[in-house]
Amino acid sequence: MKMKLAWILFLVVAVFNLPTTAKAQEKPTILVLGDSLSAGYNIDVEQGWVELLNQKLQQEGYPHTVINGSISGDTTTQGLLRLPTLLEQHDPEIVIIELGGNDALRGTPPNAIKRNLSKLIDTSKRSGAEVLLLGIQIPPNYGQRYAQAFFDNYAQLANEKKVKLVPFFLENVGGNDELMQDDGIHPNVKAQPILLENIWPQLEAQIKNAG
Template identity: 90%
Template sequence: MKKKLAWILFLVVAIFNIATIAKAEEKPTILVLGDSLSAGYNIELEQGWVELLNQKLQREGYPHTVVNGSISGDTTTQGLLRLPTLLEQYQPEVVIIELGGNDALRGTSPTLIKRNLSNLISTSKRSGAEVLLLGIQIPPNYGQRYAQAFFDNYAQLANEKKVKLVPFFLENVGGNNELMQEDGIHPNAKAQPTLLKNVWPQLETQIKMPD
């Protein structure tokens, strides 16, 4: 009987040690929740800024892995539906939220967009993740008041929710024909390093190099 108890105790300790080692070896994750701007619309996957970020982290010795949870055409509502599963599956250290543009193209109320973005931030923070919010500007198709209210959402939320912000994700890209696809909406492959350059200064403050 004593031998049996000792063997059971040994197994319990062994399983605990294996689980502890496995946990220690898990790489911290950065989750990108976005739309076509991050999904690499009409360009090769390895050319997109998210993959360039992954390569940069590996090159510079960061332990992190990047999960691209972006889907072309996604709205903030669709992002809210997908986020809980992604958080449970990957348990990210940082969530980069790049959504809202498709809502605006549909003329969705800026108030509703802000509410959805706020819920995305809160859901991410409740999981223990830090949040980086990427601000988007849109052309004044629905009028200047709409475009300004939409753009202001991002700075307001960053202040209210105490999260990091890239004020304009497409800085030095939007409006530059050499860096945009023919549709005038999506950045081309040449623009991707600039998009990463726009994101990196804020993201760098949220991730840690190994000791």
């Protein structure tokens, strides 16, 4: 009788420990929430910087899985609508936020863009994720005052929210005709490794700290 009772207790303990064990075996996740710059506009998805990041992580021996939650044309408002579901589905360790450019192209006031980016950061942090914010610049033909206010949003938020920042995601790419598509807005295939290089130092530091 004692043997049977001990066996039953063992099964109960094992069943209750199953979710914890399964969760421990799950690979940590990096979620990329972006627009066409991260969705791989007009190029094969496999050639985009997000997929190159997946490959880089494997090469460097990191166990992380990358989820690309980017959609071409997305604004910060649309990102806010989609983010809660993505967080619930993937429970990311790190969220990379690359949004704001389409808001600026539509002439959205910089302070409104900043509010939305702030909410994206707060929502990500409440889920337990670290945040890496990618800074974006727009051409000065939108007006120097507007362009500067838009660009300043990213550094201000990184300081206020205490999150990591890549000051200019398109560093060494933007304005270089050899690395841009004909529209002058979207990076081409040759630019994708450079985009990854721009974020990798900050991202790897976050991965190591999280570990």
